[in-house]
Amino acid sequence: MSRLLRKTGSILARLLSRKGSALALLFLSAVTFAAIFANFLPLDPFGQKLVNALKGPSATNWFGTDELGRDILARVVYGARTSLLTAAGAVAIAALAGVPIGLVAGFFGGWRDAALMRLVDVLLALPAILFAMAMIAVLGRSQAAALIAVGITGIPSFARITRAQVLTLRKRDFVTAVEAFGGSATYNMFRTILPNSWSPIFVQVVVLCSVAILLEAALSFLGVGVPPPTPSWGEMLRTGKSYLHEAPYYAVLPGLVLTLTILSFDVLGRALSDILQGRRDVDVVAKAGEASS
């Protein structure tokens, strides 16, 4: 436990030592904090004041009001809850299904690998947004449906990354040694190989978060995401685009928060990838290059 904490602390320290990832982490922490503790903030995302519709940013409504006179800031904050919850749920579904698939396929190889990978190929061949829309058409329009749909579209990426990692570890001595001492296949997969495969999977978790948030926003933008009046960034963009002339802030501010969130996840994913895989970051290489010249 203490080793895990020490390792986490070390990763965190290295993330914070980089300007880009530190800013991304700070922004995501703020968004997550606001999403979790939104109920304790003096914000009402549902309260309508029709006479107050489409008012610009002010001291009372920092982000202005929407067409129903609701506070856009409140809806952005509560929309973060929708986005992050969908992302977390989707990533959990994708990882819980994708990692075992990749593990079994890579470890056993043969017909099991072929069958599972063709299944993954089928999922991969379907455009994510189209598949998600079809799923929602079947399951109905709700946050749970969006979460499941986005989660399923994420399965192939986890399965392929895990399989690739397993293939590189499968013939390593420490795995062969466990086998030689009579370790079962299940033990070897989950106790020997998986703990050594976490780095790329963890990076994929972060990357898929941004993909899931974007996909959820796209579904809401297309009108098949979470139903109103539940706040959602994509839904706000969808409605806001109709008022671009009268109230540009309506679409721009939620769009900006959405962009920054996705950008932050991407920056964080890239930094994690560098740190966990022991690669030197581009800045260091550039600096080294400059020094040598």
Place this chain on the structure above:
Amino acid sequence: MKTQFLRTLRRLGFLFLAATAPVAIGGASFIAPAQAEEAALKGGTLRVAVLSDLTNFDPHQFSTVNFHLIKNLYDSLIEYSPEGEAVPSLATAWAIAPDNQSVTVTLRDDVSFASGAKLTSADVAATLAKAADPDRGKNVYATMSIVKDWTTPDDKTITINFKAPVPQRQITDLLQFTLPIEAKGIDTVETVPAGTGPYLLDSRAVGQGLTLKANPNYWRKGQPIAEKVDFTIFSEDSSASAALESGAIDLIYGGSSRSAVRLQDAGFQVLRGSGPLVQVFRMNSTRGPFQNAKFRQGFNYLMDREGMLRVGYAGLGEVVALPWAPASPAFDASYVEEFAYNPEKAKELFAASGLSPAELSGWKLLVWGNDEPSVVLSQILQSALAELGINIELDVRQGAEYTEAQLAGDYDATFGAVGNVQKFPSRVATNSIYRVVKNPVLKDPHPHPEYVDAINRVNTTSGPEADVKAAYDHLNRVLVETAFAVPTNSYDTGLVVAAPNLGGLALDIDNLFVARTVGFQ
């Protein structure tokens, strides 16, 4: 110097527009604009933006997606002025029998179809036969329910006989809905237009648009003014607005109220017709809490109609508590005051319903997700209910999924527009929720026999005037008491937004686009 001159010109132009805008938006222009104005207009190619492709070229397919074409490819036997007065068109005269059991129509003798063949009473008879056929009559079929048969004494005369005495306005509605199709073109009319209209089909690119060219043999002298009309389909209202502002098109037909208001402020002309739609909160009174009359009546008071009109339709329309436009003979403005927004009164009626809190909240509001105003109106109502402690869910569906549920009546409640609100009052019964038989929502037998009786009373009262008015008043009272449908506001279908250099803009009584009078100044 040149720049200064141009600036001055532009300012003068805006001043002129500001001065004329109230005239343009104040009411629909008559179909035939003043001769002097018409003479001053120049021809050319009129570029029109529409937001959806047509269904087919059949004038009996009276769907809003066909509204930009019908009156350009076909003519009616008669027309209505914006005030609802019948005026001649293909018919020079129509004589209603003293017993109101028949009408004899005399046709013009200088009218020819797109093929060049002359219009005769046989063509009108063939058109009526199609309209009376349940499989081919489409939207005009219901109007034909009053017709018994017809005879053609000669080439230019047709007599239509009715099953029973019919009120005069209902007869003229029938004539206005009769757009003759050439007899030999009836079987192919869905794909090949066969009318007497001012324009002929030149070309069509499915999903993209179509071009009409002027009919050289058109019977109205000096019309059409524009030699060609190019219709381009824009998938987004905002794209059409941008195209108009950039000068890529001359006119938008059927755009949103919000864009129209914004473009009007920017100096464009806005034309509203006298055939609006009325937004109606429809309740399935055969299901759940809606079986309770007091619960339904509560919604008469729970609608913040002013707010709904302002937010949903940028204020372009009128608040209404009955499904009538001002041009309807049954229109009664006093109901708006009687059923003004009053949540306390709604709360009292909900309490008087005797329904438990679980029953009051035990329903879903079906929402047409593609229609922005419907989403907004639904959220306003949801919020108003929440204020009274009634929390309901919105069941948002898109496109065909919604239409299917709506047409099959598979919902608890929903917002939906109704048309024909400027015609003879019983025409309202052509809209699904108001049907008296084969009602897809309320089913047979109709759960509100008092409403069916009220419609029948209107249908069978052809005079004296006091009796007719009493029949309309009775229908209005029954509508608010049965309350299976609660109107909130009228709004413009077929709204026209045009460049400042266009003149002769016109819509017919049903807000169909009339291009023949439009020209360039």
